[in-house]
Amino acid sequence: MSNEKIIELKNVEVTYREKKTLFTYDEYTALKNISFDLYKGETLGIIGRNGAGKSTLLRVLAGIIKPDSGDIKIHSNSISLMALQAGFDPNLSGRQNTIFSGMVLGHRLSYIKTIIESIKKYSELNDFFEKPIKNYSSGMLARLGFSIAMYTTPEVLLIDEVLGVGDVTFAEKAKKSIREKIKSDTTVVIVSHDEAQLKQLSDRLVCIENGVVLFEGPSESVYNKYNLIMKLTSYGLHLHEYVNNNVVAFKVDSVNPSPNYSDLNFIMEEDISDVYFETKSGHSDKVIVKDNGFWIRMFHDDSYHIFLQRKNDNKESIKITIGY
Numbered sequence: 001m002s003n004e005k006i007i008e009l010k011n012v013e014v015t016y017r018e019k020k021t022l023f024t025y026d027e028y029t030a031l032k033n034i035s036f037d038l039y040k041g042e043t044l045g046i047i048g049r050n051g052a053g054k055s056t057l058l059r060v061l062a063g064i065i066k067p068d069s070g071d072i073k074i075h076s077n078s079i080s081l082m083a084l085q086a087g088f089d090p091n092l093s094g095r096q097n098t099i100f101s102g103m104v105l106g107h108r109l110s111y112i113k114t115i116i117e118s119i120k121k122y123s124e125l126n127d128f129f130e131k132p133i134k135n136y137s138s139g140m141l142a143r144l145g146f147s148i149a150m151y152t153t154p155e156v157l158l159i160d161e162v163l164g165v166g167d168v169t170f171a172e173k174a175k176k177s178i179r180e181k182i183k184s185d186t187t188v189v190i191v192s193h194d195e196a197q198l199k200q201l202s203d204r205l206v207c208i209e210n211g212v213v214l215f216e217g218p219s220e221s222v223y224n225k226y227n228l229i230m231k232l233t234s235y236g237l238h239l240h241e242y243v244n245n246n247v248v249a250f251k252v253d254s255v256n257p258s259p260n261y262s263d264l265n266f267i268m269e270e271d272i273s274d275v276y277f278e279t280k281s282g283h284s285d286k287v288i289v290k291d292n293g294f295w296i297r298m299f300h301d302d303s304y305h306i307f308l309q310r311k312n313d314n315k316e317s318i319k320i321t322i323g324y
């Protein structure tokens with residue numbers, strides 16, 4: 001990874017508009033105030049639950065969607081979005097779509113002709129490669145998209161949920177190829193629900209929730225915070241706010257819910273000296289920290305501001321706000 005920025009996003013906002021009646025529209029803001037930079041050669045993972053805005057973000061990075069407001073600077077003319085059914089013409093064959101995709105990526109026809117048989121072989125589509133892709137299954141489409149991206153070597157490869165495509169053998173082959181791309185100069189952005197694998201492959205993770213970047217930073221740290229949200233929400237609790245400086249990781253180790261309260265056990269990755277909380281209803285107290293973990297009892301009719309104080313750092317406290 002270098003210090004050279006390949007894509008820069010500043011306060012990007014995207015709103016989908018669907019016509020309702022002649023004069024009215026349904027609007028949905030899928031991305032709000034998104035700012036981050038993508039660096040040359042890095043592998044960035046994007047995590048977030050269903051509907052968080054991940055695919056929309058990839059489409060913005062690919063230049064397919066223009067932001068409604070904010071700024072995007074793309075310093076590359078070779079970006080490939082690998083997604084199920086991205087940018088293919090359903091009436092053209094696999095071969096014709098391959099040629100078309102290659103040309104969109106800036107390759108000459110003579111060059112595409114030298115790699116097209118390798119793409120066909122890699123895709124394992126055999127005779128289907130010559131047939132219109134409208135007859136393909138979603139796994140076959142993904143295999144075609146994947147194979148094209150592997151051989152046309154874009155400078156930036158955006159991968160949307162296609163790591164586990166096809167049968168087990170193809171999926172394994174695909175993962176191996178991705179690892180090779182990651183080792184090369186290619187800049188890779190991956191969206192996947194296989195979070196453990198995402199953590200393994202990525203240098204950095206961005207976690208989005210409801211269209212905003214919630215956390216961004218080293219994979220392990222972001223992954224742990226994301227797990228925290230998942231765990232809290234699976235028990236009906238909401239994480240309202242999280243304020244820190246990006247490097248602290250913590251997870252909820254166990255939760256014992258009762259009808260009136262949840263006992264939450266937080267485990268911290270680094271040295272904390274103090275924890276105290278305040279509730280919306282005005283209750284506040286100190287919490288005992290032991291082996292970098294602490295329990296907190298959260299009553300369901302309140303929400304909690306939890307302040308974590310790091311050891312050797314008197315100035316900075318981390319604040320999380322959780323509640324129903």
Ligand SMILES: Nc1ncnc2c1ncn2[C@@H]1O[C@H](COP(=O)(O)OP(=O)(O)OP(=O)(O)O)[C@@H](O)[C@H]1O
Nearest residue numbers: 016017028030048049050051052053054055056057
């Ligand atoms: N073309 C569209 N028109 C209207 N709303 C859309 C459109 N595409 C996406 N959305 C909405 O925007 C939000 C973000 O969608 P997006 O596909 O980016 O989420 P995602 O994080 O990729 O989800 P998933 O993990 O389920 O694929 C969702 O609420 C979705 O319903």
